[in-house]
Amino acid sequence: MRAAPGTSAAPYDGGMSADRFRAPSVSLSRIYTRSGDGGETNLVNGRRVAKDDPKVEAYGTVDELNCLVGAALATLRELVPAHAQLARLEAALLRVQHELFNLGSQLATDPDAIGEKQPRVGRVEIERVEREIDEMNADLPDLPSFVLPGGSRLNAELHLSRAVCRRAERRVTALARQEDAAAPCRYLNRLSDALFVWSRWACLQMGADETLWQPNRQ
DSSP: OOOOTTOOOOOOOOOOOTTOSOOOOOOOOOOOOSTTTTSEEEOTTSOEEETTSHHHHHHHHHHHHHHHHHHHHHHHHHHTTTOGGGHHHHHHHHHHHHHHHHHHHHHTSOGGGOOTTSOOOOHHHHHHHHHHHHHHHTTSOOOSSOEESOSSHHHHHHHHHHHHHHHHHHHHHHHTTTSOOHHHHHHHHHHHHHHHHHHHHHHHHHTOOOEEOOTTOO
């Protein structure tokens, strides 16, 4: 996954090759190293940065989002035996987890050090999420009001993922002031919309009522 600092990254348009990314080359045995005790960490390409650096804030929030998507996926898998149609969303959420890890790799590397086959997100991933939004949204009734999280546990967990996805988008937007992060920004923007649609779609498939915002309810 690592490219030598200063090498030019090849343009990435999300090519369709099944093996377009290099396989992981890690061996995790020793978990703590004490090297971060002074408040610094290494990027993928070896540059040392503070742990509150905008890059670390960005990929750290993407990692948090991935954890929440995993929690929603675990809840969904418990529901699939009773609601087989949710398997369609199960596949999408698992794929998104892999894409978020790829995005973390991208954000944890200086742009000029990203190798040609380093995992990342690009046009294909963005367009695939857009298609899934359109396909599932076509099944949904129009909304007469805004939706409150909590139509079901899965609905609430997908909404929580959506909210953290928006925070990740804000972190990456801040990072984009100092380096090119256009594709990560677009991906997170689409993903937050997808998580909203998926939260509604899950309720529909389970026959659960959505909770609509009522401004005058006290």
